[in-house]
Amino acid sequence: MNSQDVILGTLMDRSLTGYEIKQLFETLYSYFYSSSYGTIYPMLHRMEKDELLTKESILQDGKPNKNVYTITEKGKKQFNEYLNSPIEAENVKSDFLMRLFFGEYVGNSKVIEWLEKAQIQIMEQLDQLKDLCVLYKDKMHPSQVICIQIGMKNYEAKLEMITEGLIRLRNLEQEERD
Amino acid sequence: MNSQDVILGTLMDRSLTGYEIKQLFETLYSYFYSSSYGTIYPMLHRMEKDELLTKESILQDGKPNKNVYTITEKGKKQFNEYLNSPIEAENVKSDFLMRLFFGEYVGNSKVIEWLEKAQIQIMEQLDQLKDLCVLYKDKMHPSQVICIQIGMKNYEAKLEMITEGLIRLRNLEQEERD
DNA sequence: CGTGTCATGTAAGGAGTTACATGATTTG
DNA sequence: CAAATCATGTAACTCCTTACATGACACG
Numbered sequence: 001m002n003s004q005d006v007i008l009g010t011l012m013d014r015s016l017t018g019y020e021i022k023q024l025f026e027t028l029y030s031y032f033y034s035s036s037y038g039t040i041y042p043m044l045h046r047m048e049k050d051e052l053l054t055k056e057s058i059l060q061d062g063k064p065n066k067n068v069y070t071i072t073e074k075g076k077k078q079f080n081e082y083l084n085s086p087i088e089a090e091n092v093k094s095d096f097l098m099r100l101f102f103g104e105y106v107g108n109s110k111v112i113e114w115l116e117k118a119q120i121q122i123m124e125q126l127d128q129l130k131d132l133c134v135l136y137k138d139k140m141h142p143s144q145v146i147c148i149q150i151g152m153k154n155y156e157a158k159l160e161m162i163t164e165g166l167i168r169l170r171n172l173e174q175e176e177r178d
Numbered sequence: 179m180n181s182q183d184v185i186l187g188t189l190m191d192r193s194l195t196g197y198e199i200k201q202l203f204e205t206l207y208s209y210f211y212s213s214s215y216g217t218i219y220p221m222l223h224r225m226e227k228d229e230l231l232t233k234e235s236i237l238q239d240g241k242p243n244k245n246v247y248t249i250t251e252k253g254k255k256q257f258n259e260y261l262n263s264p265i266e267a268e269n270v271k272s273d274f275l276m277r278l279f280f281g282e283y284v285g286n287s288k289v290i291e292w293l294e295k296a297q298i299q300i301m302e303q304l305d306q307l308k309d310l311c312v313l314y315k316d317k318m319h320p321s322q323v324i325c326i327q328i329g330m331k332n333y334e335a336k337l338e339m340i341t342e343g344l345i346r347l348r349n350l351e352q353e354e355r356d
Numbered sequence: 357c358g359t360g361t362c363a364t365g366t367a368a369g370g371a372g373t374t375a376c377a378t379g380a381t382t383t384g
Numbered sequence: 385c386a387a388a389t390c391a392t393g394t395a396a397c398t399c400c401t402t403a404c405a406t407g408a409c410a411c412g
Binding site: 028098142144161169 | 282
Binding site for chain 2: 370371372373374375378379380381
Protein backbone atom coordinates (compact mmCIF):
# COMPACT_ATOMS: atom_id res chain seq x y z
CA MET A 1 0.00 0.00 0.00
CA ASN A 2 1.41 3.33 -1.08
CA SER A 3 0.00 6.72 -1.98
CA GLN A 4 -0.69 5.59 -5.53
CA ASP A 5 -2.87 2.69 -4.44
CA VAL A 6 -4.84 4.85 -2.03
CA ILE A 7 -5.43 7.54 -4.65
CA LEU A 8 -6.56 4.97 -7.21
CA GLY A 9 -9.04 3.52 -4.73
CA THR A 10 -10.31 6.93 -3.78
CA LEU A 11 -11.04 7.83 -7.40
CA MET A 12 -12.84 4.54 -8.14
CA ASP A 13 -16.32 5.89 -7.48
CA ARG A 14 -15.95 9.59 -8.25
CA SER A 15 -13.59 12.19 -9.68
CA LEU A 16 -11.83 14.49 -7.22
CA THR A 17 -9.19 17.19 -6.89
CA GLY A 18 -5.96 16.79 -4.92
CA TYR A 19 -7.39 19.05 -2.29
CA GLU A 20 -10.49 16.92 -1.86
CA ILE A 21 -8.41 13.75 -1.71
CA LYS A 22 -6.38 15.24 1.12
CA GLN A 23 -9.60 16.07 2.97
CA LEU A 24 -10.71 12.47 2.74
CA PHE A 25 -7.34 11.33 4.09
CA GLU A 26 -7.80 13.61 7.09
CA THR A 27 -11.33 12.51 7.87
CA LEU A 28 -12.63 9.20 6.52
CA TYR A 29 -9.20 7.61 6.24
CA SER A 30 -7.60 9.20 9.29
CA TYR A 31 -7.34 5.97 11.30
CA PHE A 32 -5.59 3.96 8.60
CA TYR A 33 -3.77 6.35 6.28
CA SER A 34 -2.25 9.79 5.97
CA SER A 35 -0.07 11.76 3.61
CA SER A 36 0.78 15.35 2.80
CA TYR A 37 0.21 17.61 -0.22
CA GLY A 38 3.90 17.15 -0.96
CA THR A 39 3.07 13.54 -1.73
CA ILE A 40 -0.36 13.95 -3.29
CA TYR A 41 0.21 16.61 -5.95
CA PRO A 42 3.40 15.17 -7.47
CA MET A 43 1.82 11.71 -7.39
CA LEU A 44 -1.26 12.96 -9.28
CA HIS A 45 1.02 14.45 -11.95
CA ARG A 46 2.91 11.22 -12.28
CA MET A 47 -0.24 9.14 -12.45
CA GLU A 48 -1.62 11.38 -15.19
CA LYS A 49 1.62 10.95 -17.13
CA ASP A 50 1.36 7.18 -16.63
CA GLU A 51 -2.22 7.34 -17.96
CA LEU A 52 -3.77 6.00 -14.78
CA LEU A 53 -5.74 9.25 -14.46
CA THR A 54 -7.02 12.04 -16.68
CA LYS A 55 -7.05 15.68 -15.62
CA GLU A 56 -9.78 18.23 -16.26
CA SER A 57 -9.03 21.84 -15.36
CA ILE A 58 -11.99 23.80 -14.06
CA LEU A 59 -11.84 27.59 -14.01
CA GLN A 60 -13.67 29.10 -11.08
CA ASP A 61 -14.24 32.73 -10.32
CA GLY A 62 -13.56 33.93 -6.81
CA LYS A 63 -11.74 30.68 -6.12
CA PRO A 64 -8.51 29.18 -7.47
CA ASN A 65 -8.78 26.86 -10.44
CA LYS A 66 -9.30 23.17 -9.80
CA ASN A 67 -7.75 20.10 -11.35
CA VAL A 68 -10.29 17.31 -11.22
CA TYR A 69 -8.81 13.84 -11.71
CA THR A 70 -10.65 10.85 -13.12
CA ILE A 71 -9.45 7.27 -13.08
CA THR A 72 -8.90 5.57 -16.46
CA GLU A 73 -9.47 1.94 -17.41
CA LYS A 74 -5.74 1.37 -17.02
CA GLY A 75 -5.98 2.90 -13.54
CA LYS A 76 -8.86 0.63 -12.60
CA LYS A 77 -6.96 -2.39 -13.80
CA GLN A 78 -3.94 -1.35 -11.75
CA PHE A 79 -6.07 -0.89 -8.64
CA ASN A 80 -7.52 -4.32 -9.18
CA GLU A 81 -4.03 -5.79 -9.31
CA TYR A 82 -3.23 -4.12 -6.02
CA LEU A 83 -6.37 -5.60 -4.45
CA ASN A 84 -5.21 -9.04 -5.51
CA SER A 85 -1.68 -8.66 -4.15
CA PRO A 86 -0.79 -9.97 -0.67
CA ILE A 87 -1.78 -7.76 2.26
CA GLU A 88 1.12 -5.87 3.80
CA ALA A 89 1.79 -5.77 7.52
CA GLU A 90 0.34 -2.85 9.46
CA ASN A 91 2.81 -0.10 10.21
CA VAL A 92 2.21 1.94 13.37
CA LYS A 93 4.37 4.65 14.84
CA SER A 94 2.77 5.91 18.02
CA ASP A 95 4.76 8.51 19.88
CA PHE A 96 2.07 8.55 22.56
CA LEU A 97 2.38 4.82 23.32
CA MET A 98 6.13 4.96 23.23
CA ARG A 99 6.13 7.73 25.83
CA LEU A 100 3.84 5.70 28.03
CA PHE A 101 6.25 2.81 27.68
CA PHE A 102 9.08 5.02 28.95
CA GLY A 103 6.91 6.85 31.46
CA GLU A 104 9.07 5.74 34.38
CA TYR A 105 11.66 8.32 33.33
CA VAL A 106 9.39 11.35 33.66
CA GLY A 107 7.33 11.02 36.82
CA ASN A 108 3.62 10.51 37.33
CA SER A 109 2.43 14.06 36.84
CA LYS A 110 3.89 14.26 33.37
CA VAL A 111 2.33 10.91 32.41
CA ILE A 112 -1.01 12.16 33.70
CA GLU A 113 -0.61 15.25 31.54
CA TRP A 114 0.06 13.07 28.48
CA LEU A 115 -2.94 10.89 29.19
CA GLU A 116 -5.27 13.84 29.65
CA LYS A 117 -4.17 15.40 26.38
CA ALA A 118 -4.53 12.10 24.55
CA GLN A 119 -7.96 11.59 26.06
CA ILE A 120 -9.25 14.88 24.64
CA GLN A 121 -7.67 14.27 21.25
CA ILE A 122 -8.98 10.73 20.90
CA MET A 123 -12.46 11.85 21.97
CA GLU A 124 -12.41 14.39 19.16
CA GLN A 125 -11.27 11.80 16.65
CA LEU A 126 -13.96 9.40 17.78
CA ASP A 127 -16.63 12.10 17.52
CA GLN A 128 -15.47 12.94 14.01
CA LEU A 129 -15.67 9.29 12.99
CA LYS A 130 -19.11 8.90 14.55
CA ASP A 131 -20.37 11.92 12.62
CA LEU A 132 -19.01 10.51 9.39
CA CYS A 133 -20.63 7.21 10.20
CA VAL A 134 -24.04 8.85 10.52
CA LEU A 135 -23.45 10.84 7.34
CA TYR A 136 -22.51 7.87 5.14
CA LYS A 137 -24.55 5.25 7.00
CA ASP A 138 -26.87 4.15 4.21
CA LYS A 139 -24.32 4.45 1.41
CA MET A 140 -21.76 2.17 3.00
CA HIS A 141 -20.80 -1.25 1.74
CA PRO A 142 -20.75 -4.01 4.45
CA SER A 143 -16.98 -4.21 4.18
CA GLN A 144 -16.70 -0.46 4.73
CA VAL A 145 -18.92 -0.75 7.77
CA ILE A 146 -16.51 -3.27 9.30
CA CYS A 147 -13.62 -0.97 8.55
CA ILE A 148 -15.14 2.05 10.24
CA GLN A 149 -16.37 -0.05 13.18
CA ILE A 150 -12.83 -1.23 13.78
CA GLY A 151 -11.72 2.39 13.69
CA MET A 152 -14.29 3.46 16.26
CA LYS A 153 -13.81 0.45 18.51
CA ASN A 154 -10.09 1.18 18.51
CA TYR A 155 -10.60 4.70 19.74
CA GLU A 156 -13.05 3.45 22.37
CA ALA A 157 -10.57 0.85 23.56
CA LYS A 158 -7.88 3.50 23.94
CA LEU A 159 -10.21 5.82 25.80
CA GLU A 160 -11.25 3.08 28.18
CA MET A 161 -7.68 2.17 29.07
CA ILE A 162 -6.67 5.82 29.41
CA THR A 163 -9.54 6.46 31.82
CA GLU A 164 -8.65 3.39 33.89
CA GLY A 165 -4.99 4.37 33.85
CA LEU A 166 -5.71 7.91 34.96
CA ILE A 167 -7.65 6.64 37.95
CA ARG A 168 -4.78 4.40 38.99
CA LEU A 169 -2.14 7.10 38.56
CA ARG A 170 -4.17 9.72 40.40
CA ASN A 171 -4.57 7.31 43.30
CA LEU A 172 -0.83 6.74 43.35
CA GLU A 173 -0.23 10.48 43.47
CA GLN A 174 -2.70 10.79 46.33
CA GLU A 175 -0.98 8.01 48.29
CA GLU A 176 2.36 9.73 47.84
CA ARG A 177 0.97 12.91 49.34
CA ASP A 178 -0.33 11.04 52.41
CA MET B 179 9.82 10.07 17.63
CA ASN B 180 12.45 8.52 15.39
CA SER B 181 14.72 5.48 15.58
CA GLN B 182 17.26 7.39 17.67
CA ASP B 183 14.76 8.26 20.38
CA VAL B 184 13.49 4.69 20.58
CA ILE B 185 17.00 3.27 20.81
CA LEU B 186 17.97 5.74 23.53
CA GLY B 187 14.89 4.80 25.57
CA THR B 188 15.55 1.10 25.07
CA LEU B 189 19.09 1.41 26.42
CA MET B 190 18.06 3.47 29.47
CA ASP B 191 17.83 0.49 31.83
CA ARG B 192 20.26 -1.98 30.28
CA SER B 193 22.94 -2.39 27.61
CA LEU B 194 22.00 -4.30 24.48
CA THR B 195 23.19 -5.34 21.02
CA GLY B 196 21.54 -4.22 17.79
CA TYR B 197 20.18 -7.70 17.39
CA GLU B 198 18.55 -7.65 20.83
CA ILE B 199 17.10 -4.19 20.17
CA LYS B 200 15.48 -5.50 17.02
CA GLN B 201 13.99 -8.38 18.99
CA LEU B 202 12.40 -5.95 21.42
CA PHE B 203 10.95 -3.98 18.51
CA GLU B 204 9.35 -7.13 17.18
CA THR B 205 7.84 -8.23 20.48
CA LEU B 206 7.36 -5.70 23.28
CA TYR B 207 7.16 -2.69 20.96
CA SER B 208 5.36 -4.37 18.08
CA TYR B 209 2.09 -2.45 18.50
CA PHE B 210 3.67 1.01 18.51
CA TYR B 211 6.98 0.85 16.67
CA SER B 212 9.00 -1.04 14.10
CA SER B 213 12.17 -0.69 12.11
CA SER B 214 14.64 -2.83 10.20
CA TYR B 215 18.30 -3.75 10.70
CA GLY B 216 19.03 -1.35 7.86
CA THR B 217 17.93 1.42 10.20
CA ILE B 218 19.22 0.06 13.51
CA TYR B 219 22.85 -0.77 12.73
CA PRO B 220 23.78 2.45 10.93
CA MET B 221 21.96 4.43 13.63
CA LEU B 222 23.94 2.70 16.38
CA HIS B 223 27.19 3.61 14.59
CA ARG B 224 26.12 7.20 14.27
CA MET B 225 25.05 7.41 17.89
CA GLU B 226 28.38 6.02 19.02
CA LYS B 227 30.14 8.65 16.90
CA ASP B 228 27.93 11.32 18.46
CA GLU B 229 28.88 9.99 21.92
CA LEU B 230 25.33 9.12 22.86
CA LEU B 231 26.41 5.48 23.24
CA THR B 232 29.56 3.49 23.92
CA LYS B 233 30.34 0.19 22.25
CA GLU B 234 31.86 -2.91 23.82
CA SER B 235 32.82 -5.76 21.52
CA ILE B 236 32.35 -9.21 22.97
CA LEU B 237 34.05 -12.20 21.36
CA GLN B 238 32.01 -15.38 21.51
CA ASP B 239 32.94 -18.84 20.37
CA GLY B 240 30.48 -20.77 18.31
CA LYS B 241 28.52 -17.56 17.78
CA PRO B 242 29.31 -14.33 15.92
CA ASN B 243 30.84 -11.51 17.92
CA LYS B 244 28.54 -9.06 19.62
CA ASN B 245 28.59 -5.29 19.92
CA VAL B 246 26.96 -4.31 23.18
CA TYR B 247 25.89 -0.68 23.36
CA THR B 248 25.57 1.36 26.55
CA ILE B 249 23.95 4.77 26.87
CA THR B 250 26.19 7.67 28.00
CA GLU B 251 25.27 10.64 30.19
CA LYS B 252 24.96 12.70 27.03
CA GLY B 253 22.60 10.08 25.64
CA LYS B 254 20.46 10.15 28.77
CA LYS B 255 20.26 13.91 28.62
CA GLN B 256 19.20 13.74 24.99
CA PHE B 257 16.50 11.19 25.77
CA ASN B 258 15.24 13.44 28.52
CA GLU B 259 14.95 16.31 26.06
CA TYR B 260 12.92 14.10 23.77
CA LEU B 261 10.58 13.19 26.63
CA ASN B 262 9.99 16.88 27.26
CA SER B 263 9.25 17.73 23.62
CA PRO B 264 5.66 17.88 22.32
CA ILE B 265 4.05 14.54 21.50
CA GLU B 266 3.82 13.84 17.78
CA ALA B 267 0.65 12.64 16.07
CA GLU B 268 0.21 8.90 15.67
CA ASN B 269 1.06 7.59 12.22
CA VAL B 270 -0.77 4.49 11.03
CA LYS B 271 -0.59 2.80 7.65
CA SER B 272 -2.91 -0.17 7.66
CA ASP B 273 -3.14 -2.02 4.39
CA PHE B 274 -5.70 -4.34 5.96
CA LEU B 275 -8.11 -1.53 6.90
CA MET B 276 -7.65 0.15 3.57
CA ARG B 277 -8.62 -3.04 1.76
CA LEU B 278 -11.71 -3.35 3.91
CA PHE B 279 -12.56 0.22 2.99
CA PHE B 280 -12.40 -0.69 -0.70
CA GLY B 281 -13.92 -4.12 -0.21
CA GLU B 282 -16.84 -3.34 -2.53
CA TYR B 283 -14.47 -3.78 -5.48
CA VAL B 284 -13.52 -7.38 -4.74
CA GLY B 285 -16.64 -9.28 -3.72
CA ASN B 286 -17.62 -10.81 -0.42
CA SER B 287 -15.63 -14.03 -0.57
CA LYS B 288 -12.35 -12.15 -0.92
CA VAL B 289 -13.23 -9.87 1.99
CA ILE B 290 -14.04 -12.93 4.07
CA GLU B 291 -10.66 -14.38 3.17
CA TRP B 292 -8.95 -11.15 4.29
CA LEU B 293 -10.87 -11.10 7.56
CA GLU B 294 -10.07 -14.72 8.35
CA LYS B 295 -6.36 -14.19 7.73
CA ALA B 296 -6.35 -11.03 9.84
CA GLN B 297 -8.22 -12.83 12.60
CA ILE B 298 -5.54 -15.50 12.90
CA GLN B 299 -2.72 -12.98 12.73
CA ILE B 300 -4.19 -10.67 15.34
CA MET B 301 -4.91 -13.60 17.66
CA GLU B 302 -1.23 -14.52 17.47
CA GLN B 303 -0.16 -10.98 18.17
CA LEU B 304 -2.52 -10.77 21.12
CA ASP B 305 -1.24 -14.07 22.51
CA GLN B 306 2.33 -12.86 22.19
CA LEU B 307 1.50 -9.67 24.06
CA LYS B 308 -0.36 -11.57 26.76
CA ASP B 309 2.64 -13.85 27.27
CA LEU B 310 4.96 -10.86 27.58
CA CYS B 311 2.54 -9.30 30.01
CA VAL B 312 2.73 -12.34 32.29
CA LEU B 313 6.51 -12.43 31.93
CA TYR B 314 7.13 -8.80 32.88
CA LYS B 315 4.09 -8.37 35.12
CA ASP B 316 5.83 -7.52 38.39
CA LYS B 317 8.62 -5.50 36.87
CA MET B 318 6.40 -3.08 35.01
CA HIS B 319 5.97 0.56 35.84
CA PRO B 320 2.31 1.75 36.06
CA SER B 321 2.76 3.80 32.90
CA GLN B 322 4.07 0.75 31.07
CA VAL B 323 1.07 -1.23 32.26
CA ILE B 324 -1.25 1.33 30.67
CA CYS B 325 0.74 1.15 27.45
CA ILE B 326 0.54 -2.62 27.16
CA GLN B 327 -3.14 -2.65 28.19
CA ILE B 328 -3.91 -0.25 25.35
CA GLY B 329 -2.03 -2.58 23.03
CA MET B 330 -4.00 -5.62 24.13
CA LYS B 331 -7.37 -3.86 24.19
CA ASN B 332 -6.69 -2.67 20.67
CA TYR B 333 -6.16 -6.19 19.41
CA GLU B 334 -9.26 -7.36 21.27
CA ALA B 335 -11.31 -4.57 19.73
CA LYS B 336 -10.17 -5.53 16.25
CA LEU B 337 -10.92 -9.21 16.87
CA GLU B 338 -14.38 -8.42 18.13
CA MET B 339 -15.26 -6.35 15.08
CA ILE B 340 -13.78 -8.91 12.70
CA THR B 341 -15.83 -11.70 14.28
CA GLU B 342 -19.01 -9.62 14.06
CA GLY B 343 -18.19 -8.66 10.50
CA LEU B 344 -17.57 -12.24 9.46
CA ILE B 345 -20.96 -13.29 10.77
CA ARG B 346 -22.67 -10.55 8.80
CA LEU B 347 -20.80 -11.30 5.58
CA ARG B 348 -21.35 -15.05 5.82
CA ASN B 349 -25.08 -14.42 6.26
CA LEU B 350 -25.06 -12.22 3.18
CA GLU B 351 -23.35 -14.96 1.19
CA GLN B 352 -25.93 -17.44 2.41
CA GLU B 353 -28.79 -15.16 1.39
CA GLU B 354 -27.31 -14.79 -2.08
CA ARG B 355 -27.26 -18.53 -2.49
CA ASP B 356 -30.94 -18.85 -1.54
C1' DC C 357 -8.34 43.31 9.72
C1' DG C 358 -6.69 38.84 10.88
C1' DT C 359 -7.73 34.10 10.44
C1' DG C 360 -9.56 30.33 7.87
C1' DT C 361 -10.80 28.20 3.57
C1' DC C 362 -10.01 27.05 -1.09
C1' DA C 363 -6.42 25.47 -4.22
C1' DT C 364 -1.93 24.09 -6.37
C1' DG C 365 2.63 23.49 -6.59
C1' DT C 366 8.13 22.65 -5.89
C1' DA C 367 12.79 21.80 -3.85
C1' DA C 368 15.58 20.03 -0.48
C1' DG C 369 16.22 16.92 2.71
C1' DG C 370 15.23 13.07 6.06
C1' DA C 371 14.14 8.60 7.32
C1' DG C 372 13.45 4.46 6.24
C1' DT C 373 13.19 -0.26 3.53
C1' DT C 374 14.93 -3.91 0.59
C1' DA C 375 18.21 -6.74 -0.96
C1' DC C 376 22.41 -8.39 -0.59
C1' DA C 377 26.72 -10.49 1.76
C1' DT C 378 28.83 -13.56 5.38
C1' DG C 379 29.14 -17.67 8.27
C1' DA C 380 29.01 -20.88 12.25
C1' DT C 381 25.87 -23.48 15.13
C1' DT C 382 21.68 -25.56 16.55
C1' DT C 383 17.34 -27.91 15.90
C1' DG C 384 14.00 -30.97 13.77
C1' DC D 385 20.27 -32.22 5.50
C1' DA D 386 17.53 -28.14 5.47
C1' DA D 387 15.96 -24.48 8.05
C1' DA D 388 16.20 -21.46 11.80
C1' DT D 389 18.97 -18.79 15.05
C1' DC D 390 22.61 -15.78 16.17
C1' DA D 391 24.93 -11.63 14.57
C1' DT D 392 26.55 -7.59 11.81
C1' DG D 393 26.82 -4.78 8.11
C1' DT D 394 26.30 -1.75 3.49
C1' DA D 395 24.49 0.37 -0.88
C1' DA D 396 20.90 1.66 -3.61
C1' DC D 397 16.77 3.26 -3.61
C1' DT D 398 11.98 4.78 -2.48
C1' DC D 399 8.94 7.34 -0.36
C1' DC D 400 7.48 10.91 2.15
C1' DT D 401 7.67 15.30 4.98
C1' DT D 402 8.74 20.06 5.71
C1' DA D 403 8.97 24.46 4.35
C1' DC D 404 8.23 27.59 1.19
C1' DA D 405 5.53 30.35 -2.54
C1' DT D 406 1.10 32.34 -4.34
C1' DG D 407 -3.44 34.57 -4.05
C1' DA D 408 -8.37 35.63 -3.64
C1' DC D 409 -12.46 35.50 -0.90
C1' DA D 410 -15.36 34.88 3.34
C1' DC D 411 -16.32 35.33 8.10
C1' DG D 412 -16.56 37.46 12.55
